[in-house]
Amino acid sequence: MKALQGEIERRGRRIFELVDKHPEPLFSKAGFYQRLMALSMRDERFKVQLFRFVDVLPSLRGSRDVVEHLNEYFSDNGFGPLINAGVRLAGVVPWLSGRILRWNVSGMAHQFIAGKNPDDVMATLRKRRAQKIGFTVDLLGEAVVSEADADEYAARYLDLLEKLALDTKDWTDPLGKNSELFPVVNLSVKISALYSQMNPADPADAITHLVPKLRPLLRRARELGAFINFDMESYAHKNTTLELFKTILTEAEFKDWPHVGIVIQAYLRDSEADLRDLIEWGRARSTRFAVRLVKGAYWDYETTKSLQNSWDCPVFFQKPQSDVNFEILTELLLENQSIVTAAFGSHNVRTIAHAQALADELGIDHSCFEFQLLYGMAGPIKRALVEMGYRVREYCPVGELLPGMAYLVRRLLENTSNEGFLRAKFAENVSAKELLRDPRELVKPDGAIPPGSPIPATARNQHRKNDASLDSAPGDVYRNSPLVNFVYKDSQDEMRSALREARSRFGEKYPLVIGGEKVWTDQLTPSVNPSAPDEIVGYGSEAGIPEAEQAVKAARAAFGKWSRTPFEERARLLERAADIMERRRYELSAVEVFEVGKPWSEADADIREAIDFCRFYAQQMRRLGRPKLTQQVPGEESYHHYWPRGVAFVIAPWNFPIAILCGMASAGVVTGNTVIMKPSEQSIVCGAMLMQVFEEAGVPPGVLNFLSGRGSVIGAHLVDHKDVDLIAFTGSREVGLKIWESAGITRPGQRELKRVICEMGGKNAIIVDADADVGEAIGYSIYSAFGYQGQKCSALSRLILLEENYDRVMERLIPAAASLRVGNPEEPGIMVGPMIDEAAYRRILDYIEVGKREATLAYQAKDLPPHGYFIPPTIFTDVKPNMRIAREEIFGPVLSVLKVRDLDEALEVANGTDYALTGGFLSRSPANIERVKAQLETGNVYINRSCTGAIVGRHPFGGFKMSGSGTKAGGEDYLLNFLVPRVVTENTTSHGLAPEQTPEYRAEFLWPKPQ
């Protein structure tokens, strides 16, 4: 290793010498651009604002818009006199400033984008040819949200291929040696551009759709003697891309074709395993293929996404770890050069010098591998490599400015990154010695995160306060349970096996549980699979009035002891329940798929939420359980603390069959109440499973009672019952309001004023601003409206589009809806499953008829499974705010689109309903975002994301107006609804003798004292 290090340094220094012969700053365009980048590297806040502005600029229409955004992004932010003067000047001459800014940003983009279209790019490629630099061309485009987009992309790839082949037909290899390995024409393809419905849980579906799209491209490339590279994108698509590559290239037609390659990202922890697997596959195929080794372009995205979902992070956390891994993989590639052609995609001189030195040590000729670098970056390094006799290829993106923005921003980030090589060398003049150090020496052992740890050091530090004190943000006192990441084959296999297992238990019978006893009744209620209504998932014993009475008695009898059980013990019960659900996670998810038609990831999210409720409420109870001194005064102690209310009756819906039932019941139990929980009639099996969980966790008899039965019979009876002190309800407005009214009547013998926690429906809107990113707007809207087939109270049902934006959005919204996968959610990648039952199915079909009469049916899916309660995703346009479909909750996959003049009208329409549950706003205008945050009348306001998917502790959930009584499930004040406050005051002076200090803490007021 020492000798190799010496050689690496020698080569590295040689590259630097050559680079320094033609010095070039990091940002080659002088003036405006260079100054902005320099400022960005000094000021992180400015960088964020600048990149956001660059991102939105091409989509702004008029100069006035440009200047307004400029003002919003940069004024009053202390960015220095130059910027402030510029912003002021732009306000004075908007027309000119708008033009100048656009011109400058296009200049910036053109530094990284090699041409607007295939014709345009040829000029660049010719110039590079003269410099002995080859090319690979990539197509930039809008995010693919529909199959129409994907087809268009595929056609553009083919056109580009034809054009490149035609225009370069007399070009030869710059090195002239081993040229058969390196065709002149080289096209880089993004797999996600070819199929809009890629779902990590379902690689087989993606491959089925992608193979027919890729075949013509590969076939034509082969005919034309061209090379196709499969680029690598985010981790979610990695396994599918690898699998697709191997699948299609093992087909008889392509098995002996060597001119294909794929990318391996060294920043991924599992990249070595992937590369070994590929090499093994290549050997079995016995035809050469290529690998472009890179570090990876999505580091920030991967870390953020993993943190948000509490996933194991797939990337290394320390930059030198990625560098070391790149070198390990370089060795693996070069050692296997008999089967795999290596391309090293890096601008880092150390990384490059290592590959050179190692190749020499292994006796591999320069012409057998290549270095690849990005267009517009590291020009002097490319030149140096050519001078040293290496093969160099440039990665040249082609496309218009607007769709190229995401790419441009990625490059700007890369160039200005604190950790990046380019900034260190070209902007900060770090010494050659330092830049050529062995990255192994730079990996920090202490402070390093053990492999597989979910949180990177930086993020962990930000959250340090969480562990330290109960005074930290309430959502931070615990960690959300990780979602299952279906990108892993193990997770997919476990889910499949859980589904098989759940199927084998179809038809089982589930008892009531009252006072710790299993109770069977004569009546059994079947619970059916809405995707296949002839399948009975299970039967629940149906409770009548006698069982309801028994349950109240049991709950009341258990209350005395449970209410005096220390909160710590109650909290631990919830934590045990959470652990059991974690253990039975797949099993519970599988039951949801069958019983309520949830797609895999939605079912998993429901179980995760139930687990989170238990852990979060346990923590919150520890915070609330301790009596608190009200004031420090000598001679007196006053403590504020809480008592449970009594018997709680929990009535839950079927759409979050375990989470909501568990959330309400666990809140009741942990606060010391005793609970009767009634699952929905459509999700009895899920309810029974939750009861099993609590039984296993050791809930004492009578503390939690499971009572399935009809709402109209036992529900109504218990709501009115004199011995029920609290009702926690989540469901329809119709039933909720009845409960609210009925609970307000005081019955003879009633001890308490009943407390009602009532969470009802929504008629949720998302407003799309004129400057919104249309691709993202479509993605969020489609998911919010049609995820779990619109059967969420938070689902989007009114999409409000500004006139200015209307056509742009609609043009892509309908094809996106038309591309959704509708079907039985037992299949992993399904997004739209069945309605819960026949009644819902009929009601929604009726609404669709109403919609047809009131508005214009703009889209309705046609291909539906023949059985089951499937309703096609449906979109209405020309909807007016007073129409029924714009006012009434439909609870299905029906979306109304409303066109409005401006943001004033959009807010008026959004707020003009009876409901106030969730609402969303998609915009890139900071001022408009601030305004909507303040003015949108909903309990949960979501900016630039979907309006569904609340997470316990992070997004306390619940609405007001006719959406609910203002409670927030999963929030810090939720448990207070289950408690009555008390204050205990003691005069501690006796004959003028007062203790000197008042104690700050005392234990609970419990008597008899627990042992």
Ligand SMILES: Cc1cc2nc3c(=O)[nH]c(=O)nc-3n(C[C@H](O)[C@H](O)[C@H](O)COP(=O)(O)OP(=O)(O)OC[C@H]3O[C@@H](n4cnc5c(N)ncnc54)[C@H](O)[C@@H]3O)c2cc1C
């Ligand atoms: C021709 C070419 C094609 C490419 N194609 C792809 C592709 O298909 N898919 C893809 O994902 N990338 C691709 N890339 C890679 C990517 O776009 C970056 O250019 C590359 O990662 C920069 O690495 P570097 O060696 O030039 O620079 P360096 O400055 O040495 O490395 C920067 C890289 O280190 C990694 N890194 C940064 N911070 C950390 C940290 N804290 N912990 C761990 N790692 C960290 C990141 O990958 C970052 O990009 C390609 C690059 C080139 C040159």
